[in-house]
Amino acid sequence: MSFNPFARQSKPGSRSYSGERVVNYFARPSEGVSQIVLVGTGGLSEFADTGTGDPVRSMIQMGGNMFVASGGIVWKITAAGVVSNVGTITDGETYMAANRTQVAIVVGGVYYVCNGLTTASYSTGAVDTPVGVTSADGYMIVIGTGAGVDDLIQLSALDDATTFDAADFVAAEYNADPLLAAYFDHGEVYFLGSETVERFYNSGATDFPFTRNQGAIIEIGTISGKTVAEADNSLFWVTPDKKVARVLGADPQWISTPEIKDELERSTVTGGFTFSDQGHEFYAITREGGTTLVFDLVTGLWHERSSGLSYGPWLAEAALLFQGEQYFGCSNGKIATVSESDFSDFGETMQAEAVAPLVARGGRYFRVTRFYLDVEGGTGGLGRAPEVMLQTSRDGYSWGPEMWREMGGLGQYAKRAQWNALGLFEVGKARLRITDNVPRNIVGVAVDYG
Secondary structure, eight states, rough: OOOBOOOOOOOOOOTTTTTOOEESSSEEEOSSSSEEEEOOOOOOEEEOOSSSSSSSSEEETTTTEEEEEETTEEEEEEOOEEEEEEEEOSSSSEEEEEEEEOOOEEEEEEEEESSSOOOOEEEETTTSEEEEEETTTEEEEEEETTTEEOOOOOEETEEEEEEEEEEEEEETTTSSSEEEEEETTTEEEEEESSSSSSEEEOOSSOOOOOEOOOOOBBBBBOOOOOOOEEEETTTEOOOTTTEEEEESSSSEEEOOOOOHHHHHSSSOOOEEEEETTTTEEEEEEETTTSEEEEETTTTTTEEEEBBTTOOOOOOOEEEEEEEEEEEETTTTTTEEOOOOOOOETTEEOEEEEEEOOEEEEEOOOOEEEEEEEEOOOOOOOOOSSOEEEEEEEEESSOOOOOOEEEEOTTTTTTOOEEEEEEEEEEEEEEEEEEEESOEEEEEEEEEEOO
């Protein structure tokens, strides 16, 4: 029997011609039973709790500790998970940067510096209202508004985030669009505006050490500085026209599919971050009320992540690689890791769902006599055999009744689930769902037609 991949990626809004979707699954190439295995994402497990219940706005490492902004407070978290309050700031969209001994924070038009024990606000020279910060070569670089100009770039003193000379500034003069983010990556500082991106390098010039790279202007900006993130030697962000850009070298590549772009146009984008999970690198886009859209740098495919049972946002909203391990800042104020053995988010049900593309046979009816599913299961301490649900659609829009089958009981880690006599179709689509807290990798499916 030949087994085929069930689904590969999410194509939101494509029900009339595809409908393919993967939620809390991502595709991994395989040379086994089928060419693609759908790997079930692990759940969020608590590492530390700020206790605010408010979203983690930003995370950064300084020294041997993690620093987190949540609920208008700067929290220091040790490698052992010990949490302490080290200062008060405004609560809101937050940007952080660090040198060897200080964390610079921009939030609500105010610039703060935390020395690891206390946090205080400071003026930033020519920039009256800071909107972002990054660190490069020992300097803190603050962007924002001053003297009625909204594309100023202000430099701190070397190795001192608290001191600014009002003369140490320049403007991003290629285009007069407001600056929204600054990001240091591979020896260059990216200054991202609403319409363009300029890149500066440290030339060592006497008056201002950073010089614009005139041959590396990018003629498209970002929708928000919070969508800017780095992974795999690339910078990612969401553009004002709701495309997703990946910059590796001089020119951007568009990694968003038409379906992802359409979905972003229907959404309010709130941020973006990169992270690692089970050997894959990902770029995630958060949005109000909807699932988190995730791009896989290994396969170039999109999937969705969601917490709970209602296709809402994933609880993770920020990420930090801290002392070799991946951590996530969550909307409930917790710091988490992703477990490879617990398939729940902080003990709450996390459903995994996959929808196959629409099947049609040129207007001819076809009968499905059997549907086989190979899934890597396991009991996970349930005390019973876990179950998987199949639903079918005969029009691509409405779904038939839920049909549950056992999968992988005790010691049965690759049990084959089977459904018989599914009926006559002109067009057809299938949906699989697993809610039990057990492993749920989908190895492949096979279908017998009558």
